[in-house]
Amino acid sequence: MSVLRRQYTLERPIVRRVLRRFPGGARVVLTAALLVSLCTNVAAHEIPGDVTIQAWFKPEGQRLRLLVRVPLVAMRDMNYPTRGDKTLGILDLSRAESLLRDAATLWVGEAIDVYEGDTRLPPPRLVEVRPSLPSDRSFTSSYDEALAHVTGPRLPDDTELPWSSGVLDVLFESPIQSDRSPFSVDSRLDRLGLRKITVLRLVLPDGTVRAFEFVGTTGFVRLDPRWHQAAFQFVKLGFTHILDGIDHLLFLFCLVIPFRRFRALVAVVTAFTVAHSITLFASAYNLAPDALWFPPLIETLIATSIVYMALENIVGAGSEPQSASLRRQIEPPATARQAPAAPKLVQSFLSEGGVKRRWVIAFAFGLVHGFGFSFALRQTLQFAGSHLLTSLLSFNIGVELGQLLVLVALIPALDLLFKYVVAERLGTIILSALVTHTAWHWMTERAAILRQFRFEWPVLDALFWASALRWMMLAVIAAGLYWLVFGVFRLQPRNKPSRESAIGAEEIS
Numbered sequence: 001m002s003v004l005r006r007q008y009t010l011e012r013p014i015v016r017r018v019l020r021r022f023p024g025g026a027r028v029v030l031t032a033a034l035l036v037s038l039c040t041n042v043a044a045h046e047i048p049g050d051v052t053i054q055a056w057f058k059p060e061g062q063r064l065r066l067l068v069r070v071p072l073v074a075m076r077d078m079n080y081p082t083r084g085d086k087t088l089g090i091l092d093l094s095r096a097e098s099l100l101r102d103a104a105t106l107w108v109g110e111a112i113d114v115y116e117g118d119t120r121l122p123p124p125r126l127v128e129v130r131p132s133l134p135s136d137r138s139f140t141s142s143y144d145e146a147l148a149h150v151t152g153p154r155l156p157d158d159t160e161l162p163w164s165s166g167v168l169d170v171l172f173e174s175p176i177q178s179d180r181s182p183f184s185v186d187s188r189l190d191r192l193g194l195r196k197i198t199v200l201r202l203v204l205p206d207g208t209v210r211a212f213e214f215v216g217t218t219g220f221v222r223l224d225p226r227w228h229q230a231a232f233q234f235v236k237l238g239f240t241h242i243l244d245g246i247d248h249l250l251f252l253f254c255l256v257i258p259f260r261r262f263r264a265l266v267a268v269v270t271a272f273t274v275a276h277s278i279t280l281f282a283s284a285y286n287l288a289p290d291a292l293w294f295p296p297l298i299e300t301l302i303a304t305s306i307v308y309m310a311l312e313n314i315v316g317a318g319s320e321p322q323s324a325s326l327r328r329q330i331e332p333p334a335t336a337r338q339a340p341a342a343p344k345l346v347q348s349f350l351s352e353g354g355v356k357r358r359w360v361i362a363f364a365f366g367l368v369h370g371f372g373f374s375f376a377l378r379q380t381l382q383f384a385g386s387h388l389l390t391s392l393l394s395f396n397i398g399v400e401l402g403q404l405l406v407l408v409a410l411i412p413a414l415d416l417l418f419k420y421v422v423a424e425r426l427g428t429i430i431l432s433a434l435v436t437h438t439a440w441h442w443m444t445e446r447a448a449i450l451r452q453f454r455f456e457w458p459v460l461d462a463l464f465w466a467s468a469l470r471w472m473m474l475a476v477i478a479a480g481l482y483w484l485v486f487g488v489f490r491l492q493p494r495n496k497p498s499r500e501s502a503i504g505a506e507e508i509s
Contacts, residue, residue, distance in 0.1 A: 048073050051193030054139045056146050057223065058203035059179035064116075066124060066172040067146050068108050069139045072131070072163045074192040075107040080163040089164050091131060094157045100129045104170040107192065115184040116176050124172035131155060132167050139169070143203050147171070179205045182226065187218040212382050221383065230387040231394040234380075238398020241376050242406075247302050247442065248369060250435055252406060254309035255362060257428055258316065260411050268362045269403065275366025276373055277396055283374035284381060284392050293453035298371045300446040305365035306439035312361075313432040317425045373399065 051074045056067040072080070072091075078099060083092040105126055114121045128150050132138075138149035150171045155161065183202075190196060198214040202223045212221070222229055242248055255272065259265045282288060377395060384391035418424040 047076065048193045049195060051196045053189060053192065053196065053198045055198065055200045056139070056143045056203065057183070057185070057200060058143055059176055059181070059183065059205065061179055062176055064114065064121070064124075064174045064176045064179075064183075065147070066112070066114070066174070067139070067143070067150060068112075068170045068172070069132075069146075070104075070108055070168050070170070070192065072103075072166045072168050075103045075168070078103045082163070089162045091161045091163045091166060092157075093131065093155055093159060093161065096131065097129070100131060100168060101126060104129050104168060108170055108189070109172060111188040111191075112172075113186040114174060115186070116181045121174045121176065124174045126170070127173050128169075128171040130169040131161060132169050133159075133161060134165050134167060136167070143201070143209075182222065182224045184220060184222045185218075186220045187214075190217055210382075210385075213379070215379070222385075225383070225385045225387070227387045227390050230384050230391050233383065234391040234394035235398040235401070237376075237380060238395040238400075239402045240398075241373070241395075242399045242402030245372075245376075247306060247439075248372070249406060250306050250439060251302070251309060251365065251369065252403060253410065254306060254313060254432065254435060255358070256407065256410055257313050257414065257431060259358065260414060265407070265411075268358050269407070271359045271363040272366040272369070273396075273400060273403075275363045276370030276399075279367045279370030280373050280377070280396065281392055283371055284377060284388065288371060288374065291456070293450065293455055294371075295375055296446060296450040296453060298368060298375070300443060300450050301365075301368045302372050303439050303443035303446055305368060307436055307443055309361070309365070310432040310436040310439065314429050314436070317428045317432075 048071070051071055054069040056065075058065050080089075080099060081092040081095040082089055084090050109124055109126055112124070114124065130150050132149070132155070136149065138145045146169075150169045185200070187198065189198065196214075196216060198212075198218055200212045200214070200223075202210045202212070204210065204224070210223070212223070214221070222233075225233070252269075252272075255268055256265065259268055279288070288294065373395075377392075381388065381391065418427050421427070422430070
């Protein structure tokens, strides 16, 4: 970027015309001096790497107050007045007021849009600016302390404050209709740094403080969403998450390969859905372990689940029903009205034992994948406002819609592949082997990361036993769902042969 800037500067027409007026030797010296000055200017105004912005947002009556703290070094291209040794960059506070107000307006005020409902508020009015020492902690304490600091006494003019390490505290105000209105913020503060973290605290009229942490691009954010706004946002989030999560899609792919019939597929996918819903809700309500080794463990187990399902598909690719009675349960009598029988590979998995085994495995691994889904929600649940349960249900709905879209596209594609390109048994082995190869590398890489963490046994105190009791309750609920759903499902194949036999007897007679 520095090279491009120097090249652009030297190629400007006015610069070329000035350089032509000097003889050859003087032109070379002047060009070198210009390059040196440009390099110095660029080095002094490099984009900072990590920038943390702190803000307080409080509607009061018919006035909205916005307190913002920004590092001075993040507001580039501002020639801050200095005193003393120029290399130290000590800010001259007696002459900095006007320039600091311009910097606050240019870099902060013009980069934040506030909405009351769906109405965009006019640009905020700059009330106060205060340069502060980096050791000041008023913005991390409370809104009242931050406001008192910004509106309180200024730093003495002889304060040793290097502009490269100081911060600028700013107070903006905007007129509003009511402090009970829903507010939204559209922030464009990305230009302040390469990696930006914004910590925003919303003070509600009842005194409740709601904290937000934005990493990177902020964009349009509803600070206090209505339930339908939160629901729509989390449905969209769940839908995009399942489509972006390649590991979840590969697990679903392994589930589908041998189960391309509606009834068996519904049972397996339902087991997976119920299981990941249980752990997703448990994690959202802080029932999951908060140890550092837990996320790498879950990521490793997710990769392990894919490897296991793919290997099971390979091993089961050649299995067939062993008994004639079981074959009669799977293959209905051939009649003119009967649909073609399922392929033998599908029949082997559609047996009662095959469905039950895959149902249980899908449920067990679904518990693991639910924790993986919760990691995606960890940063976004802060946008749910007071609608945590609605947001969780909406996220689940979005995940299921994404899974449904994948199944609608995947099942016909597999049927066409096994019908026109490759035999079903060979195709299942090839596809599952490719998935196994990919997931095996994931598993080994994630296991290597997991080994870097040190496992510590939990302290057996009252908090531990309370958490264990909650998990036992969840285990009882999961066992009840297993008995209810699979118990009902298991009764259907037993009744079906007798009904089909009766139909066959009537046709013969």
